[in-house]
Amino acid sequence: MITKERIKALAQEVGFHTCGIAIPKPFPEAEVALREWSSQGKHGEMKYLENYEERKNQFWKKFPDAKSVIVLGVNYFSRDISSPHPSLPPQRGEGKVVGRVARYAWGEDYHKVIARKFDLLKEKIRAEAGYDVQFESAVDTKPILERALAQRAGFGFIGKQTQLLSLQFGPWLFLAELITDLELEADEPFQGSCGTCRLCIDECPTQAIEESGYLDARKCIAYLTIEHKTEIPIELRSKIGNWVFGCDECLTVCPYTAKQKETDWPELTEKSGVGSQVDLLKLFEIKSNREYEEKFQKSPISRANRKQLLRNACVVLGNLGSEKALPTLKKALNESSALIREHARWAIEQIQNLISSKA
Ligand code: B12
Known part of the structure; x- marks a missing residue:
């Protein structure tokens, strides 16, 4: 026994x-x-x-x-090894062309x-x-x-x-x-609550966390960038900031994170996978679904397909306002996927608006 x-x-x-x-x-x-x-x-x-x-x-x-x-x-x-980390909302026009990946997908x-x-x-x-x-x-x-x-x-x-x-x-x-089928003595359920803390509710960029205890997945950046297959609602795009895959905002602000120990499973850290940031322009060099699947087969990123990830990359490029991205985005207007084309068009418009507002 x-x-x-x-x-x-x-x-x-x-x-x-x-x-x-x-x-x-x-x-x-x-x-x-x-x-x-x-x-x-x-x-x-x-x-x-x-x-x-x-x-x-x-x-x-x-x-x-x-x-x-x-x-x-x-x-x-685990802590970020790539620095400086774009942890703050994107700096418009600064020219950073990396997108952030949620921690669960780093390794x-x-x-x-x-x-x-x-x-x-x-x-x-x-x-x-x-x-x-x-x-x-x-x-x-x-x-x-x-x-x-x-x-x-x-x-x-x-x-x-x-x-x-x-x-x-x-x-x-x-x-x-x-x-x-083992007969084992059960543990006692844990009783506890967040008390009056509501940092995650207040800091969620899209207000996806409701007072009622529910998460409205339709607004959650993790959902929008991973599970949602179609167009990202226009009104939410700018709020996605530089999250290209998943989102950790509600976990990062949690007071428990301050005391967090690092994992001792090396497979789950940045060194064993795509890491905390991906080069957005390089993503557009992946030309086929097959190439995409090969590249990400060992990563949780494979949960999204090429179309979804390039859609997300367009949103982040639009938010970053990087002029450097314009040639790549213009080429993306010829993609066979209407989803990518529409998001590329939106991103170009965002960047051009920024350029004309500076002129
Ligand atoms: C679908 C799913 C999602 C969806 C929906 C998330 C959600 N909140 O439901 C999306 C894509 C948004 C998502 C995102 C993420 N996910 Co997810 N997801 C799942 C999955 C596959 C199913 C969850 C599910 O059934 N949701 C439906 C809802 C209704 O069910 P529920 O929240 O579990 O049910 C709760 C409520 O009903 C509530 N409840 C109970 N009684 C009552 C009574 C009342 C009155 C109310 C209001 C509520 C309430 O308690 C229930 C139990 O938690 C689970 C794996 C699994 N099989 O559980 C992973 C899982 C929950 N995800 C996980 C992770 C890591 C994430 C992300 C952090 C990833 C990321 N960084 O991008 C984010 C976090 C976003 C967030 N704040 O939740 C982990 C969570 C680990 C943990 N410590 O909790 C899980 C458990 C996967 C795993 N095996 O580790 N996820």
Whole structure:
């Protein structure tokens, strides 16, 4: 019989930063909230969130023997090594032609990195349990409300920016789960709240975080630059600043970030991937989807396709107001994708307006 204390010790040996045990049972409150949220259209184009109930039922039917969930957390925080970092809103006309990448995407694709650690952990648990323990692993893609589950497993609480906040690791924690047929004692759910702090609500450039506790994904820069496939609403473009992929504003302002420890997983740091900034003009040198997929196959950036990333690059170039970008943007007017052409046209207009306002 393997105990939860042993499981936690093994998870730590493998390198996971937090580990807790939760019982696999529904989350009535969070599921009602999810239904309400999506019925108000706040999930934008993420259609898969509409049939969560059905997906969840199908998923759990496959594991009639599921007895517990080993919930794991990975600290992915590291400091910038590229300097100076354009952390402030873009300086118009200054000529910087880099876009910022959200921290979760600086290194290697975390799904793959965590999958390798899962294999090590499963092997260790099976060896100690003495039988062929059944596991189903999940990171992101399964119909599991991972933040609610992590709260149930005692990791921390859900903050106003809707992220799971750990007292030890702040909001910079990837969540991952191993569903298993092991009978394990569950941890106590964490009770906590942000209190009166509302920095994330006030500092979100697009006011995507609502007082009600919901995030309006349609306004969230992370959603707009990663999940949204079509045109970026004109009124939101200037607010995107220099974020070309994802956004960390609501995490960066969180007071817990000040105490954040750096990750000891080198795979998740700048050195192992695209890093904190990408050269926007170079992105336009990627001529085909195939070339794009090859370039970003190891990076979370592969979640967006070439069209989306060039669309985002146009928005950032327009916001930066860099004259240097004009020849590249003019060439982009010949792209076969109407999405890229429209955003390139917008960016050219922004830059030209800036030039004429200076004249
Ligand atoms: C879809 C999705 C997104 C969407 C929508 C985000 C959202 N807030 O829902 C977008 C694209 C915007 C997004 C962005 C990001 N994401 Co994301 N995302 C997901 C994904 C795949 C599903 C989340 C989901 O189901 N959302 C639907 C909403 C309604 O469900 P929910 O917020 O989980 O449900 C909560 C509410 O209902 C609330 N609640 C409960 N009861 C009640 C009652 C009332 C009355 C109310 C109002 C609310 C409420 O609590 C529930 C539990 O948290 C998860 C992985 C997963 N399977 O969970 C990752 C996940 C949440 N994302 C993650 C990350 C890292 C990010 C980004 C930081 C990436 C980036 N830098 O660009 C940003 C952060 C933006 C933000 N402030 O949320 C991590 C978060 C880790 C953590 N520590 O919390 C996750 C868990 C992935 C992972 N495996 O690590 N994401």
